[in-house]
Amino acid sequence: MDAPRLVAPSAAWKDSYRSLVDEFAASNEPAVPFTLAFPHENFEAFLAELAGAARGVGIPSSFVPHSTFWLVRGAEVAGVSNLRHRLNDELLIEGGHIGYGIRPSARGQGLGREILRLTLLEAARLDLGRVLLTCAKDNPASAAVIAANGGRLESEAYVEARGKVTQRWWIDVRGGAPAQSA
Numbered sequence: 001m002d003a004p005r006l007v008a009p010s011a012a013w014k015d016s017y018r019s020l021v022d023e024f025a026a027s028n029e030p031a032v033p034f035t036l037a038f039p040h041e042n043f044e045a046f047l048a049e050l051a052g053a054a055r056g057v058g059i060p061s062s063f064v065p066h067s068t069f070w071l072v073r074g075a076e077v078a079g080v081s082n083l084r085h086r087l088n089d090e091l092l093i094e095g096g097h098i099g100y101g102i103r104p105s106a107r108g109q110g111l112g113r114e115i116l117r118l119t120l121l122e123a124a125r126l127d128l129g130r131v132l133l134t135c136a137k138d139n140p141a142s143a144a145v146i147a148a149n150g151g152r153l154e155s156e157a158y159v160e161a162r163g164k165v166t167q168r169w170w171i172d173v174r175g176g177a178p179a180q181s182a
């Protein structure tokens with residue numbers, strides 16, 4: 001099978017994208033990243049919404065422009081990531097630059113590491129310099145993904161909006177995505 005890669009959302013992956021969203025719903029998991037909650041019955045309108053968001057068009061005034069990527073492996077959309085083009089006061093506390101999710105049936109195979117690595121390359125393309133990731137302390141899989149991608153834990157604090165202790169991690173992308181640790 002070809003190596004997993006990031007693609008821009010497109011109609012070519014409609015059925016597989018929908019099955020990924022269904023898997024998240026069936027396992028009663030929150031939609032992460034948040035674009036998984038966008039309505040997609042009208043797929044063309046959904047794609048236009050994502051494309052607009054990357055240009056800062058059609059987003060709430062409290063939002064920053066954000067790009068969504070799909071991690072494709074073989075014929076399947078295995079994961080979704082979302083890259084915020086800059087931070088605002090809210091994202092600095094909760095949300096950070098990047099959110100990502102792997103469909104439940106594809107977890108535990110290194111795809112979480114890979115989707116973050118590839119999205120960090122996109123962050124480097126945007127010249128972000130340093131990338132902030134926030135992660136609930138009770139999500140050890142995500143913390144492992146971040147640490148494997150060169151994350152440095154800055155702080156841990158209770159975040160009221162999430163009702164959880166949240167970790168804040170930074171990754172330096174000035175030289176591209178950092179090498180992964182074993």
Ligand SMILES: CC(C)(COP(=O)(O)OP(=O)(O)OC[C@H]1O[C@@H](n2cnc3c(N)ncnc32)[C@H](O)[C@@H]1OP(=O)(O)O)[C@@H](O)C(=O)NCCC(=O)NCCS
Pocket residue numbers: 029032099100101102103106107108109110111112113114134135136139140141142144145148182
């Ligand atoms: C977090 C998530 C992306 C990880 O995806 P994944 O494909 O299973 O990740 P990987 O296979 O690359 O595994 C990465 C690491 O997590 C570890 N891991 C996986 N599940 C784990 C668990 N339940 N508890 C502890 N560690 C776990 C793996 O052992 C691996 O660690 P290692 O590299 O030290 O061996 C996935 O669980 C997910 O989509 N969760 C829901 C959305 C979410 O929480 N996103 C992150 C928001 S901050």
